[in-house]
Amino acid sequence: MSQNKTTKKEKFTIDVLMDENLIPEELEWHSSQGSGQEEKASAALIYLWDAKKNETFSLDLWTKKMSVEEMNKMMFQTIMTLANSYEKATSEDQMANAMRDFAEFFGEKTEILPKSGKFDNNGKG
Template sequence: MKKTQIIVDVELDENHVPEKMTWHATDGGIDHQETKAAMISVWDDKEKEALRIDLWTKEMPMDDMKRFYHQIFISMANSYQRATSEDEVAGAIIEFAENFAHQAGIKSHK
């Protein structure tokens, strides 16, 4: 059986606030690439709940954070559709994402 790792290194300031983050995924061709935000979710099968780590650096611009969330919503819709084949629900998530983008001011109405 093959094993692989995804590593996120986080440098903290004196108040334990992330100042710098890099990630490394050998199988994905990522070698200590700098990032300003990361969200990691895992499923706890025993408790039937999602466990999450949400991190962002002090330097993460607000507009970039809004775009990050918008893209995560779209990605969630795509993953949900692939996992369940429920096109209608996936479409509702995309509709929510687009509404979010308009309300957050990162996408104008057409």
């Protein structure tokens, strides 16, 4: 814990409802800042940095009802959000733009975005 005095504590809860094979069927979440009602989600990607171990803990959950198309959209949006967060935290705009370029590549290859020609072999679309 930091030595700064804590003035407010927030809580975020995820309930994972699983089938007999421990495959997620439903994800329900709520936040102490939210409406107080449980919300439903099809997937959750949670990453926590452990400074002592110098590594990331990851928890990736998705329900068996989630389609590949939905997963593609989620991954595209997640990569774009990571690029924005990285740029905000580090001011490394070149690296953030490279991440955005990859997100656009991913978006085109998964047909989330229309073809721009930017990633074709000849560069002409």
